[in-house]
Amino acid sequence: MKKIETVAEMQRECAALRAAGRTIALVVTGGSIHEGHLALIRAAREKAEVVVVSLFPNPLQFGASEGFAHYPRTTEADVARCEEAGVDLVFLPAQEEMYPRTFSTFVTEETISKRLCGISRPTHFRGVTTVMVKLINIVRPDVLVMGQKDAQQVAVMRKVIADLNMGVEVVKVPIVRDADGLACHVRNATLTPSGRKEAQAISQSLVRAQEMAASGVRSTDRIIAEVTHILAQQRRVRVIYVAIVDRTTMETVREVVPGEALLMIAAWLDEVRLTDNALL
Ligand code: AMP
Numbered sequence: 294m295k296k297i298e299t300v301a302e303m304q305r306e307c308a309a310l311r312a313a314g315r316t317i318a319l320v321v322t323g324g325s326i327h328e329g330h331l332a333l334i335r336a337a338r339e340k341a342e343v344v345v346v347s348l349f350p351n352p353l354q355f356g357a358s359e360g361f362a363h364y365p366r367t368t369e370a371d372v373a374r375c376e377e378a379g380v381d382l383v384f385l386p387a388q389e390e391m392y393p394r395t396f397s398t399f400v401t402e403e404t405i406s407k408r409l410c411g412i413s414r415p416t417h418f419r420g421v422t423t424v425m426v427k428l429i430n431i432v433r434p435d436v437l438v439m440g441q442k443d444a445q446q447v448a449v450m451r452k453v454i455a456d457l458n459m460g461v462e463v464v465k466v467p468i469v470r471d472a473d474g475l476a477c478h479v480r481n482a483t484l485t486p487s488g489r490k491e492a493q494a495i496s497q498s499l500v501r502a503q504e505m506a507a508s509g510v511r512s513t514d515r516i517i518a519e520v521t522h523i524l525a526q527q528r529r530v531r532v533i534y535v536a537i538v539d540r541t542t543m544e545t546v547r548e549v550v551p552g553e554a555l556l557m558i559a560a561w562l563d564e565v566r567l568t569d570n571a572l573l
Pocket of ligand 1: 321323324328329330332438442443466468469478479
């Protein structure tokens with residue numbers, strides 16, 4: 294596995310691989326590699342001959358009060374886990390390498406990214422789309438592997454790739470969960486044991502919603518009421534939104550169309566912002 298820190302070297306390596314006819318899959322992460330990321334890496338290995346993983350906490354996708362300075366950084370362990378997982382190239386650019394002082398170009402998607410998390414985090418998706426487009430331009434992968442955990446991010450990136458004719462296939466990997474149902478996430482480590490127990494209500498409410506949809510309930514109002522009721526039992530869970538949306542546009546829907554309707558939840562648990570979702 295090669296460790297690469299500069300844009301120029303990554304571009305050279307990837308150009309040489311493409312010239313040799315090798316297919317490339319890109320996995321974009323903020324580091325702190327966990328089981329969710331490893332599932333993306335496995336999917337990437339199935340989809341292409343060469344796997345590139347970026348380990349870059351992206352300051353642009355954090356709002357002013359969102360604690361970027363405290364985002365965990367575990368670079369050595371991340372590199373070791375990537376190597377073990379069969380990654381070919383890891384990209385560890387410094388912040389100034391990605392965003393030199395003169396940097397002044399941003400990518401914004403203006404419809405899907407305004408909904409759901411876009412309401413409470415108004416600059417988040419601009420940060421995501423800008424870094425993603427930069428990384429895609431640097432690596433020029435055949436395939437971009439993303440997690441269903443960030444379903445809105447996937448929908449936004451699919452739209453950007455289509456709108457800008459970028460010609461990259463997006464592969465979406467199902468949510469990886471811990472044994473107690475909580476979706477794996479970097480921030481889970483900061484939950485207290487009692488907070489973690491309360492957070493389980495989120496995945497439990499998703500399962501209940503799936504059961505309702507499977508038993509024929511089509512009214513999204515009824516399902517949202519039940520989910521809200523389950524979450525309200527936990528005093529420390531503060532709901533940011535519960536919504537049932539079309540999985541492509543992230544627009545709210547009134548009726549569940551099985552396989553198309555996505556239940557999206559964002560909630561605070563103490564100081565930890567949690568998101569989760571399930572297809573109904
Ligand atoms: P992050 O490092 O949190 O920015 O996530 C990097 C990529 O890993 C994104 O495509 C996420 O959707 C994906 N990811 C993070 N957690 C999970 C999970 N629990 N299951 C599946 N994919 C995940």
